[in-house]
Amino acid sequence: MINREGVREAFRKYVAAYDAEDPKIRLKIDHTYRVAALCERIAKSLEIRNTDLAWLCGMLHDIGRFEQIRRYHTFVDAISVDHAEFGADLLFREGLLERFSPDLSETERRILETSIRNHSAYRLQPGLGEAEIMYCNILRDADKIDIFRVNCDTPLEEIYNVTTEELRTSAVSPAVKECFLQHTAVLRKLKQTAADYVVGHLCLTFELVYPVSREIAKAQGYVDKLLDFPTENPETRECFAYMKEHMW
C-alpha cells in the first residue's frame, strides 16, 4: 500500500519551492497529476494488482523537470540534462524518494526507478523483466496521452520555439512523412521544420502500447485537433489531410 495522501502532500511541498506562477512550472505540475491518473486508469484496465505503484510512477516521473528548469532555464534535454535520468538520480541516488514514499519494497523501488529512467527514451533499455516492461509501458503511454493535450492547450509556437510564420508555411520533410507511413515514432534528428514537430507528436500515437491507451487518446480528441493543423502550405495541407484519413 502506498500512502497516496502522503505522496500528494510531499509533491505539493516539493513544487512549492518552485515558481508556480511560471507557466512552464504550472504546466509540469498539472501534467504530473494527469499522467498519474492516466497511469492508474491504464493499470486498472490491465487488471494489475499494484495500481498504486503505477500511479506513483506517474506522480514522480517528471520530478527532474523542476530542477532542470531552475538550473538550466529550459526543458530542452538536448541542451541541458536528460530530465528522466536526472529525476531518477535525484530520487534514487540523492535520497529524494524518501520524502515521497519511504516504505517501498525493493521490487517496487526497482520498478519505479526503471520506469522513470525509461519514460522518455526512444526505446526501452534491453534486458528488463516482464513487470518492469509493463510499468514502463503504462507510464510511457500515459505520458504520451497527456502530451497530446499539452500540445493543444499550449500555443505550438511556445512548445516548438518557432514563429507563427514558420508554423503556417513550413513543409513536412520527406523522412518525417515516411515515419507516418511506417507508423513509427520520429527520431529527434529527423525533425527539421515546425510542421515536422507536429507530425512527430502525431506519430507518438503509433507508439501507444495498450489498446486502452489508444482508446483514451482517441476519445480525448486532442490528436484529431492537432490533425486540423492550420497551414498555408498546400503540400503540408495535403499531408495532414492524408494523415487525418489514416490516423486511427
Ligand SMILES: [Fe+2]
Ligand atoms: Fe518526462
